Amino acid sequence: MRIGLIAMSGVRVRTKELAELGVTLPGFVNRGRVIASLPSLGLLTVAALTPPEVEVVYREIQDVRPEDALELFDLVAISSFTAQIDEAYALADRYRAAGVPVVLGGLHVTLMPDEAAAHADSIVVNGAEGAWPRLVEDFRKGCLKPRYEGLRAGVFRAPDYVVPRFDLLRGRPYNRITVQTSRGCPLHCEFCAASLRITSSFQQKPVELALEEIRVARGVTEHPFFELADDNTFLNKTWGKEFLRGLAPMGLSWFTETDISVADDDELLRLLAASGCRQILVGLESPTADGLAGIDPGDWKRRRCDQYLRAIEKIQSHGVTVNGCFILGLDSQTPEVFPQVRDFIQKSGLIEAQVTVLTPFPGTPLYARLAREGRLLQSRFWDRCTLFDVNFRPKNMSVEELESGMRWLFREVYNDAEYARRQRHYMELVKAGAGREDPRCGSRL
Amino acid sequence: MKPNWNGANIESELRGILAECCRRDLSQVGDDADLVRELGLDSLAMLRLLAEVEMRLEVRFPDSELTRLRTLRQFAAAIRSGGGDLLPGDSSGPSTALPEGRTP
Numbered sequence: 001m002r003i004g005l006i007a008m009s010g011v012r013v014r015t016k017e018l019a020e021l022g023v024t025l026p027g028f029v030n031r032g033r034v035i036a037s038l039p040s041l042g043l044l045t046v047a048a049l050t051p052p053e054v055e056v057v058y059r060e061i062q063d064v065r066p067e068d069a070l071e072l073f074d075l076v077a078i079s080s081f082t083a084q085i086d087e088a089y090a091l092a093d094r095y096r097a098a099g100v101p102v103v104l105g106g107l108h109v110t111l112m113p114d115e116a117a118a119h120a121d122s123i124v125v126n127g128a129e130g131a132w133p134r135l136v137e138d139f140r141k142g143c144l145k146p147r148y149e150g151l152r153a154g155v156f157r158a159p160d161y162v163v164p165r166f167d168l169l170r171g172r173p174y175n176r177i178t179v180q181t182s183r184g185c186p187l188h189c190e191f192c193a194a195s196l197r198i199t200s201s202f203q204q205k206p207v208e209l210a211l212e213e214i215r216v217a218r219g220v221t222e223h224p225f226f227e228l229a230d231d232n233t234f235l236n237k238t239w240g241k242e243f244l245r246g247l248a249p250m251g252l253s254w255f256t257e258t259d260i261s262v263a264d265d266d267e268l269l270r271l272l273a274a275s276g277c278r279q280i281l282v283g284l285e286s287p288t289a290d291g292l293a294g295i296d297p298g299d300w301k302r303r304r305c306d307q308y309l310r311a312i313e314k315i316q317s318h319g320v321t322v323n324g325c326f327i328l329g330l331d332s333q334t335p336e337v338f339p340q341v342r343d344f345i346q347k348s349g350l351i352e353a354q355v356t357v358l359t360p361f362p363g364t365p366l367y368a369r370l371a372r373e374g375r376l377l378q379s380r381f382w383d384r385c386t387l388f389d390v391n392f393r394p395k396n397m398s399v400e401e402l403e404s405g406m407r408w409l410f411r412e413v414y415n416d417a418e419y420a421r422r423q424r425h426y427m428e429l430v431k432a433g434a435g436r437e438d439p440r441c442g443s444r445l
Numbered sequence: 446m447k448p449n450w451n452g453a454n455i456e457s458e459l460r461g462i463l464a465e466c467c468r469r470d471l472s473q474v475g476d477d478a479d480l481v482r483e484l485g486l487d488s489l490a491m492l493r494l495l496a497e498v499e500m501r502l503e504v505r506f507p508d509s510e511l512t513r514l515r516t517l518r519q520f521a522a523a524i525r526s527g528g529g530d531l532l533p534g535d536s537s538g539p540s541t542a543l544p545e546g547r548t549p
């Protein structure tokens with residue numbers, strides 16, 4: 001038996017002006033290029049959960065163009081994020097019309113199961129763990145069920161945990177490899193459409209399992225740069241330190257997402273630098289405390305806001321750069337937010353910044369609230385869930401103000417001069433000795 | 446005294462620095478080879494390399510050139526063209542102090 005695992009890949013922006021502007025801005029293009037080629041860790045996990053006697057073939061969507069003849073399999077399994085779900089459905093429909101049964105799974109399918117079921121012989125909600133082996137077994141017996149529930153907890157424990165099939169990536173030109181050490185995040189931000197939506201609580205891999213995965217993954221690429229596909233890696237500082245001590249001797253360069261509280265712990269910062277962590281991405285969301293009101297149910301980010309500048313400086317002085325993320329269009333923001341974000345980025349010395357627009361992904365509390373308040377521009381806009389296209393009416397500005405403010409800010413933040421200024425700032429940090437705790441600093445890049 | 450980088454020895458000097466930083470034998474890497482691809486450097490690693498070169502050769506690359514410098518020949522040309530020949534505070538030439546608005 002042969003199963004085709006098809007990943008929806010690539011990055012997207014719909015609004016024409018923004019797409020055109022985006023390709024001309026160096027800061028924007030570079031990050032896009034770096035991430036556009038990440039593999040589907042979800043499907044590598046599905047592959048690992050497949051019984052070894054079944055052949056699996058891993059494909060990414062650019063390998064499956066509509067004009068090409070379909071590559072036939074006994075069963076096709078497609079992963080899903082919201083922005084490309086209509087392309088995934090179209091592909092599923094083509095396969096089913098050709099007589100190949102289709103399974104859909106992943107984040108979007110979990111958030112919108114009934115919609116997805118119309119395009120599949122079977123759907124899997126939540127993680128593939130706890131569902132996929134049963135599904136394959138049923139399929140072989142000819143009794144595939146229309147829906148399977150994967151695990152929302154205990155995903156990283158035997159017998160359901162597996163090491164993703166990184167070997168399937170061998171020979172492909174990835175400049176980054178993803179590994180996941182945790183799922184979920186207790187902050188529960190209203191807008192979040194990430195792994196929090198497929199878990200019932202924060203799940204973390206035991207340190208030894210996380211390290212072992214990295215060891216396996218590093219065997220498949222020549223110059224691996226690792227990106228942890230986590231939402232908040234260093235929530236648990238004790239776990240974090242043990243993980244970093246294990247990681248340091250591997251001599252890697254890597255990136256992850258976490259929250260600003262890493263700055264509270266000097267030892268953690270030293271270990272981060274020593275383990276080769278080059279950048280952490282932190283959701284700062286808004287430059288002022290007022291702008292952060294109500295983002296997470298505990299108001300944690302608002303309480304942290306006045307420490308942002310000091311925290312960024314402290315983290316970066318350890319040689320770990322910060323990629324600060326800002327969200328435009330939050331209810332408490334007025335048009336003043338655009339220059340405020342620009343000023344904050346300049347003042348903070350952030351080496352990288354990511355500016356996106358508030359996006360009501362279907363299935364999130366934000367979507368439900370904006371729908372209730374009659375503020376969605378359309379009820380179905382999945383291909384516009386790109387984090388750059390505006391899909392709702394902001395509270396304290398018009399849609400046009402939000403769109404043009406965002407374009408203005410993009411020009412301010414991602415132009416040549418600003419990009420060069422941030423690069424220079426990083427070089428000066430390096431020259432001043434940032435990251436000297438890294439024993440490889442100065443002798444290995 | 447600051448070294449004079451008008452001579453022909455820059456490429457070999459640079460090759461030495463790179464070999465040491467990357468712990469690699471660079472004899473096969475040509476002057477026009479794209480270092481990012483050849484050495485598998487990410488964008489931050491490239492900047493660390495530039496910083497290392499600036500420190501060791503006591504030069505400063507123009508900020509506007511940083512993204513464009515990808516080969517040994519380009520490094521050398523930028524140094525020779527004088528864009529990078531003076532450090533801030535060096536009284537013998539025009540100031541290359543950091544751009545205004547830079548964070549402390």
Ligand code: B12
Binds near residue numbers: 228
């Ligand atoms: C890596 C990544 C990418 C890669 C994806 C590569 C790929 N093909 O998978 C790239 C760079 C291509 C990418 C692109 C985009 N991304 Co992205 N990305 C991520 C990131 C950082 C990690 C995802 C990951 O690897 N998770 C780990 C795996 C193990 O989890 P998983 O995919 O959910 O898989 C599990 C289950 O869902 C399930 N499962 C998944 N697929 C399947 C399939 C089957 C058949 C079965 C049975 C089960 C199953 O089982 C898996 C194991 O439990 C997340 C943020 C984060 N920190 O999580 C954002 C994230 C997924 N991206 C996001 C967005 C918005 C985008 C873009 C729209 C950006 C843009 N403007 O273009 C595009 C959309 C691309 C698309 N296909 O639609 C959002 C998605 C929200 C949503 N609900 O859709 C996220 C959550 C970030 C965010 N800020 O909210 N992204």
